[in-house]
Amino acid sequence: MSNPVSNNRIGRVERETKESKVQVTVDIDGTGVTDISTGIGFFDHMLGQLGKHGLFDLSVHTDGDVYIDPHHTVED
Numbered sequence: 001m002s003n004p005v006s007n008n009r010i011g012r013v014e015r016e017t018k019e020s021k022v023q024v025t026v027d028i029d030g031t032g033v034t035d036i037s038t039g040i041g042f043f044d045h046m047l048g049q050l051g052k053h054g055l056f057d058l059s060v061h062t063d064g065d066v067y068i069d070p071h072h073t074v075e076d
Contacts, residue, residue, distance in 0.1 A: 010026065010029075021064070022060070022076050023061045024058075036060045038062045038066075038073055038074075039063075040066060064076070
């Protein structure tokens with residue numbers, strides 16, 4: 001069964017700070033496809049589960065100072 005809603009509810013955001021660079025895309029009308037890479041295993045898992053079980057497509061890519069701690073990457 002195809003999705004009757006047009007796929008125009010897509011949001012994209014990029015954020016760059018001294019500690020991290022974050023790129024996020026969300027398609028509310030997606031099917032639960034995720035592409036997550038934050039460098040923080042448990043955070044990747046939880047974001048993937050949100051998209052999968054929430055049935056929205058989610059792409060999250062970060063490059064942060066996780067060698068110090070994950071705080072800034074998760075915060076940004």
